[in-house]
Amino acid sequence: HISGAAIDLSSLIVVEGKVCWDLYIDGLVVSSDGNLLDALAAAIKVALSDTGIPKDNVSLSAASDEEPEVDVSNEEFLQFDTSSVPVIVTLTKVGRHYIVDATSEEESQMSSAVSVSVNRSGRVCGLTKRGGVGLDPSVIFDMISVAKHVSQQFMAQLDSKISAAEADAE
Secondary structure, rough: OOOOOOOHHHEEEHHHHHHHEEOOOOOOOOOOOOHHHHHHHHHHHHHHHHEEEEEEEEEEOOOOOOOOEEEEEEEEEEOOOOOOOOEEEEEEEEOOEEEEOOOOOHOOOOOOOEEEEEOOOOOOOEEEEOOOOOHHHHHHHHHHHHHHHHHHHOOOOOOOOOOOOOOOOO
16 A cells, blocks of 8 residues: 555556556536536545446466456446545635635635645645745645645535435445
8 A cells, every 4th residue: 555645556456567457537527616626526536435446357377477367347346445535625815814615706806725635634635826926834834724624524524425325325
């Protein structure tokens, strides 16, 4: 398991050093009223919670330099563990205030915005700043603190919705 990875990358390995699953995530934005990065991150977390990797059976040939034969199941799947997938909370600075989940109109009035990626344990996994106005380090630390608090509430809501959807599917 690679330290800090949002998903356990070893779950994608079929045969060490030879065969693995590639995971691509495409997002199609149909409409946006602001806060796009946060919405895409939440959508990815939810989508991965419902993504299965087909179980596989590997037949290794006697010659180690040959490609292994992989039989992929159409019926059995392994679920991703998404508990480490972070959420993103963007704080948009308008005047002296921070706005969480800003609309596009609010974003048009921003002096800057800070997007903070936070995992379940409250660890900051990434940070991006937008806007031309510089920020004092104390303001950034305050924004990170707010983002950590909001992320835990947001993650709890996502977990609840995922659990409800799984219960409905059964």
